[in-house]
Amino acid sequence: MISPAARKHAADHRVSDGHRGALFLRELAELLQHPEELDKEAP
Numbered sequence: 001m002i003s004p005a006a007r008k009h010a011a012d013h014r015v016s017d018g019h020r021g022a023l024f025l026r027e028l029a030e031l032l033q034h035p036e037e038l039d040k041e042a043p
Helices: 004-033 035-039
Strands: none
Touching: 004 035
């Protein structure tokens, strides 16, 4: 049986990963809208 504390931690972890994933996908979508930006070097 999984303790309530362990379940809470797992739920928090998914939310955190989901937010990070959403930020990545937003940035990826922006880059795909402007592919010429992919040739530039990162600052």
